Amino acid sequence: MDIYELDSNIDAKDIIEFFKTAQGKGYDYLGILGQFFYANKVQDDDRYFCSEFCLNAIDYAFTIYVDL
Numbered sequence: 001m002d003i004y005e006l007d008s009n010i011d012a013k014d015i016i017e018f019f020k021t022a023q024g025k026g027y028d029y030l031g032i033l034g035q036f037f038y039a040n041k042v043q044d045d046d047r048y049f050c051s052e053f054c055l056n057a058i059d060y061a062f063t064i065y066v067d068l
Helices: 010-021 027-038 050-067
Strands: none
Touching: 027 050
């Protein structure tokens, strides 16, 4: 298992802000299955699976930092 340290400029409040945009939208079950079967057309752009959510939340927070 690898553990990575986040950029110190990524603020937890930005991660929480991103979470609020995704809260209640559900889990992307078809998206996670599509990842294993190479069926990217089943991806639901309004839902996330675990690692996808984490990556998008970090990207969101980092983009806010870069745009400052």
